[in-house]
Amino acid sequence: MTTVPIDRVAATRRPQRQRQGSQRWHRLLFVHWEVPASVLRPLVDPRLTLDDFEGRYFVGIVPFTMQRVRPYDWLPSMPTATTFGEINLRTSVHLDGQEPGVWFFSLDAHSSLAVAAARTLWHLPYFRSDMTCEDDGARVRWTSHRRWPSPTAADFSISYRVGASLPAPQPGSLEFFLAERYQFYTTRGRSLLRARVHHAPYPLHLAHDVEVNPALLDAAGLPSNGARTVDLFSPGVDVDIFSMETVDAPVRSLPAS
Secondary structure, eight states: OOOSOOOOSGGGSOOSSOOOEEEEEEEEEEEEEEOOHHHHGGGSOTTSEEOOBTTBOEEEEEEEEEEEEESSTTSOOOGGGSSEEEEEEEEEEEETTEEEEEEEEEEEESOHHHHHHIIIIIOOOEEEEEEEEEEOSSOEEEEEEEEESSOOOOOEEEEEEEEEEOOOOOTTSHHHHHHOOOEEEEEETTEEEEEEEEOOOOOOEEEEEEEEEOHHHHHTTOOSOSOBOOOEEEEEEEEEEOOOEEEOOOOOOOOOO
């Protein structure tokens, strides 16, 4: 369990350097399960600390649509990697009480070019998946079937209704903890890497009547029978992307939090 206060606001501020690229994250759903720290700990780089909310640890699935993707401002848009569906499986982490962010277990995307580029340039566990998203005005429905690379047994489906809008979440609230994450961590060889993003705070709504097949958790070796918490929806945000940086952190064994 976290024992020192964590500055959760600093990471929301725009970095004082030139952005690398930009994109829009459109119509996001945040769905979370409680998972024991003892299960998460072996699956996350030991240089990172699991981030908890009042002693509880979560994994989240976030389906959304990538739009206007420009990985580099100087690079022309690629038609097959500009707009596509994506589904992320992640947990919350920090670095010795600082720099709260996320660790990805998997990222599924409906774009072969985007998957190949992200695996090569960002060192993230992306998978190519066939994906659909339908909205009939009453419910939003996502389906996904993983294609490559192996293992591919990770079909996924979820549907939900968008509910009432919420006030802007404040630091210290569960909604802020779950949604407002402005950096991710990954590895390249023995190096720990971090990349930052910047966007306006998420406009949030409640999501209702969520029906989910949590096969992505099963594929990642995570239990799907944990308690669910509040489900959130956002119409989206415009995002600036900043270059990846190496984190100077020693490799060592850490306690569960």
